[in-house]
Amino acid sequence: MFVKQISLVDFRNYVNETVTFEDKVNFVVGSNAQGKTNLLEAVYLCSVGKSARTPRDKELIFHDKQRAKIKLTVSKSYGSDTVEIILDKECPKRVAVNGLPISRIGELMGVVSTVFFSPDEMRIVKEAPSDRRRFMDIALCQMSRTYFYLLSRYNKILMQRNKLLKGGFVEGDALDVWDIQLADVGSKIIKTRRGFISSIGGITGECHSYLTDGEETLSLEYESIDGETTDEIKKNFCSLLAAERERDKLRGYTHSGPHKDDIAFKIGDEDIRSFGSQGQQRTASLALKLAEVEIVGRRGEYPVLLLDDVLSELDLKRQKRLMNKIRDYQTIITCTHIDKTILSDGDYNVINVKNGSIV
Ligand SMILES: Nc1ncnc2c1ncn2[C@@H]1O[C@H](COP(=O)(O)OP(=O)(O)O)[C@@H](O)[C@H]1O
Ligand SMILES: [Mg+2]
Secondary structure, X not given: OEEEEEEEEEEOOEEEEEEEOOOOEEEEEOOOOOOHHHHHHHHHHHHHOOOOOOOOHHXXXXXXXXXXXXXXXXEEOOEEEEEEEEEEOOOOOEEEEOOEEOXXXXXXXXXXXXXXXXXXXXXXXXXXXXXXXXXXXXXXXXXXXXXXXXXXXXXXXXXXXXXXXXXXXXXXXXXXXXHXXXXXXXXXXXXXXXXXXXXXXXXXXXXXXHHOOOOOOEEEEEEOOOOOOHXXXXXXXXXXXXXXXXXXXXXXXXXXXXHHOEEEEEEOOEEHHHHOOHHHHHHXXXXXXXXXXXXXXXXXXXXEEEEEOOHHHOOHXXXXXXXXXXXXXXXXXXXXXXXXXXXXXXXXXXXXXXXXXXX
16 A cells, blocks of 8 residues: 555644655655654554654643644555544544544554554664553554454453552452452463564564574574463463462562563574673664564555664665665655665665745
């Protein structure tokens, strides 16, 4: 799929602007603080329903204005879809797909699929496990609405269980009902994530090997509760919950479950989460994102790759390899200038941004 057009009204520093993209590499070029990232943020918002930069929608509305409107058109092999979002200072955001308002954000998943990569995302390998879980969740939610609803349900059950634990005195078997539900939904999440990491792991290795010219071999390992089938995982999850119950009560917190999962990144036997160089960690996170594009693309439509300011973070060799790799699908890439030496052919689109306007 590719994003054809986006119109912004009072979104960040855009007062009223329409931007047209092409189905190839699109450079969004401009000096600092002109609105390049804001433009990517708007596309991303139409994809997953929230910003990658802030959980507070109100920040996205132009200062002193009441509401912002975003309208995006995406082209697919069977036709096109539109997503419209209205953000209002006073009320919750409203989202419509092809003119029909949606009541649950889950219905937006997969309409516009994107893979977002920025210098912040480059830390995915070295930062907290929660960042790596977020990666899995955003990828999987876009691929499957069932996963989106499973995850929302799991988080609700977990919140209820923790609330009960925090409340102090917990009646004899009051936790039992929560444990069963948690293990039931949690085991399905773990099973899905395990399958995902197993398939994306191989492709990440291939992308990594391409970026490093075969110098290093990267592999991924999913770290969670053991078990091949959902039933096995569920059984193991239940035993863990029982074993940890006293500690959970003491701390007012659930110590086991998919909310504690992690992904190990290994080069040989070395775990680069803690022992890798910054360069290794960055290249691994880029390989992971490129693999995400591939895995989604091979299942159906290629997603749109959004690259925010990442070229300047990579050495020339990696920049060239990256540019060569992304020729097969739409990419929107922000930068302060275009370095022509990294481009293998001249077929790209340039969008110049200045102070919230396209020039
Ligand atoms: N809600 C808002 N209303 C008006 N301007 C905003 C808002 N949020 C951010 N900005 C402006 O957007 C600019 C930053 O845009 P950004 O896209 O992050 O820049 P860059 O081109 O460096 O990526 C800054 O000038 C900032 O003041
Ligand atoms: Mg920026």
